[in-house]
Amino acid sequence: MDNKLLIGAHMSISGGYAAMLRTALSIGANTLQYFTRNPRGGDARALDEADIAEAHKIADENGLRFSDMIAHAAYTVNPCSAKENVREFAIRSMTEDIERLEYFPGTLYNFHPGTHTGQGAEVGIALTAHCLATVVKPEQKTRVLIETMSGKGSEIGATFEEVRAIIDAAESEAPAIAGKLGVCLDTCHVSDAGYDIAGNPDAVLDEFDRVIGLDRLCAIHLNDSKNPLGAHKDRHEVIGGGTLGLDAIARIINTPRIKHLPFCLETPNELDGYRREIELLRGLYIQS
Secondary structure (H helix, E strand, O other): OOOHHHHHHEEEOOOOHHHHHHHHHHOOOOOOEEEOOOOOEEEEEOOOOOHHHHHHHHHHHHHOOOOOOOOEEEOOOOOOOOOOHHHHHHHHHHHHHHHHHHHOOOOEEEOOEEEOOOOHHHHHHHHHHHHHHHHHOOOOEEEEEEEEOOOOOOEEOOOHHHHHHHHEEEEEEEEOOOOOOEEEEHHHHHHHHOOOOOOHHHHHHHHHHOOEEEEEEEEEOOOOEEEOOOOOOEEEEOOOOOOOOOHHHHHHHHOOOOOOOOEEEEOOOOHHHHHHHHHHHHHHHHOO
């Protein structure tokens, strides 16, 4: 498995964990992503011990590793909102999510660092860092990933410097959580943010390494973009159908420094579309 492309797509968890893993396997995936709860907020689904046990069995039998899978926080999580109740929801829901993920040790937990809603990036960074310092525990097995953003509106996390500032501030407030934070790089978002991942992925990774450190890069959201470089929007496109293009996507998945990481599709597709994209990408991947 270490010599194969780790590729999957965003899956529905509506039928439970075991059903989700079976669906992923049916489209040729060996990793996946799912929302921990309704993406627009609300309570998480009730845990089913039998379903959890079956999911572990399926994973073991098929060589799937939870450490390659991504659990995505709800879109309504905004840890740097100007509204206290919104920040409180972020802390409460992220705490619950991380506690539940201990049933699947090593799962990557991804979240959007938030929108500062007019307070300014410096305040937004401080508030998101405080959220992380509050919810992340040194004993947890889950690694929490800050997603790179496109920079639309008042989003923070569109530059590598802002992502690093969040990590530094969180670890300064809670030194015991060092090593529990990482990054998920979204190819659409970084392109929209102005990083030429399509034209020169190695240069972008050099910059990432200089500012954040490649040891903190844990996963890739593999998406084409409807927008030109630096548009600061955020509209995903199917693989090869956008401004990044298929040649650039092929270079990205074959870049030696990151080709071992889990890649997850968030393209505008149904299951058949994901199946075709996974098959296409496997054909473009050069095993090392």
